[in-house]
Amino acid sequence: MSGTETATSVRYRRFAEVDARGYSPLYDEWCTGVSEDEEVLALLDTLPPARRQPVLFLGAARFAGVPLEGYGAFRAFVVRHWADIRHVMQARTTQTNEAGRCAVLLPSLTAISAEEGRPLALIEVGASAGACLYPDRYAYSYSPGPFLEPDGGSPVPPLACSVAGDVPLPSSLPTVAWRAGIDLNPLDARDDDDVRWLEALVWPEHGFRAERLRAALGVVREDPPLLVRGDLNEQIVPLVRRAPADAVVVVFHSAVLAYLDAGGRRRFHDTMTGLAADRDRPVHWLSHEGYGVLDGVPGAMEKVPGEEDGRFVLQHNGRSVARTGPHGQSIEWL
Ligand SMILES: C[S@@+](CC[C@H](N)C(=O)[O-])C[C@H]1O[C@@H](n2cnc3c(N)ncnc32)[C@H](O)[C@@H]1O
Known part of the structure; x- marks a missing residue:
């Protein structure tokens, strides 16, 4: 892990601080973690920028069955199931129906x-x-x-x-x-x-x-x-x-x-x-x-x-x- 700032890390930090903070403590923790995690950032960067969207990634990880636990469990699951998660991120879009x-x-x-x-x-x-x-x-x-x-x-x-x-x-x-x-x-x-x-x-x-x-x-x-x-x-x-x-x-x-x-x-x-x-x-x-x-x-x-x-x-x-x-x-x- 490192604090290196890339466009993707900035995007995830911003999502954690602006969108998730006070609204979803778990997504706040996960996206803060991602923003500092070179290995996970490198996985995300294999996708085109429009497909690196935090909500899409979080939804795809949930779709693949990620446990609702702290960042350590999240990243371990993501690394292990990256092929499935990547496939969902390419095939689906954010379509929240409220x-x-x-x-x-x-x-x-x-x-x-x-x-x-x-x-x-x-x-x-x-x-x-x-x-x-x-x-x-x-x-x-x-x-x-x-x-x-x-x-x-x-x-x-x-x-x-x-x-x-x-x-x-x-x-x-x-x-x-x-x-x-x-x-x-x-x-x-x-x-x-x-x-x-x-x-x-x-x-x-x-x-x-x-x-x-x-x-x-x-x-x-x-x-x-x-x-x-x-x-x-x-x-x-x-x-x-x-x-x-x-x-x-x-x-x-x-x-x-x-x-x-x-x-x-x-x-x-x-x-x-x-x-x-x-x-x-x-x-x-x-x-x-x-x-x-x-x-x-x-x-x-x-x-x-x-x-x-x-x-x-x-x-x-x-x-x-x-x-x-x-x-x-x-x-x-x-
Ligand atoms: C965030 S969802 C909102 C769904 C619904 N309006 C609601 O409020 O629950 C946005 C939806 O717009 C659709 N959409 C985005 N761009 C579109 C376009 N150019 N033409 C038709 N649908 C589009 C997406 O596929 C997605 O289902």
């Missing part, structure tokens, strides 16, 4: 359906396995605020969301008439390996998120959505055309645009602005992304100096309406 995000989308979804007087046709771009396409099947516990659940209850533990500001909290759940998604690599809630991969992406201390994921994937399995494989910029317009005419179309996305380059984000922004302004069939656009992800896109939320705090921004048709916890755990209306 149903909890429905809690911050719900106020806008319910308001849109009520204003338009029609049920919703939901299209999620970057849908992963589609767990966010079922806002009508989950229970919600807003605090302060109402407890909401579908008739007959929900198999998913209530999505808890703390509320600040004048959030237009709904008093009932909207009706969803149709649900569809686009993903470069749609995951299948009926496929054991895909489910195991999604579980491996949940951070080890977040047992409640793992439980929620398993239950939400059960909801998806019972009534699978239409999931289209492909790039969101290529597929969005044809998919909007397939939505039933008697429903109001809402296109939404969460933690997706960071995966696009600047040109891809601009193109998507322009497409969505055009669809939202369509006189014959205006589409509503809900964007739920990290601060600064839309930087440089005209009219989108720019990063405000001093306001970076890990929260996401919720926008409706390009207008910022709320700051949120990235997994849907909080919402502050602007």
